[in-house]
Amino acid sequence: SQQGEEDPQALSIQEGENATMNCSYKTSINNLQWYRQNSGRGLVHLILIRSNEREKHSGRLRVTLDTSKKSSSLLITASRAADTASYFCATDPTGANSKLTFGKGITLSVRP
């Protein structure tokens, strides 16, 4: 069954603006991860946040996790045209070894 669900499904912004994407999930997790997929390519890992963490930064990326609401957000600051891609959240559920489960993804378009 699908674990993560991202919203919005599609997001279009101007270069330089910030992009915020949300993910909700259903079960307890060990960690939550965000991935990027460029058109026609495989997924690339961006950032991981553990269940005991609330916020994490990596370059222009900021991830938050609220385990009480079972939700996470990914913020990309000062977006660039090269950030245009699909973004997926993935959950690593507790008690389910080796079952990294992905949401449906968000399509981000950054207009130059």
Add this chain to the structure above:
Amino acid sequence: DTAVSQTPKYLVTQMGNDKSIKCEQNLGHDTMYWYKQDSKKFLKIMFSYNNKELIINETVPNRFSPKSPDKAHLNLHINSLELGDSAVYFCASSQRTPPEAFFGQGTRLTVV
């Protein structure tokens, strides 16, 4: 060096045929996965292997048979291909700690 490589990149075949997709990782990871991504970009886990042992089989038809000759390889054999099998198939690998997954470039399977 490519971390996770899968072949072929494109596969066009007729209904009823049998085909295989190969995957190799040179990262020394213990866990390997097969995912199926449909036309709506939904990424669904199919199988997970840990040290050559099957960990997860997500209600995949018996026509799909994974084989792991060693922990660096996880191949996917598909019998009696159907139109609905058309999708992009991704191989991935990870360690348990850290659990970030590394993906191959994908195999676009088209059944005609």
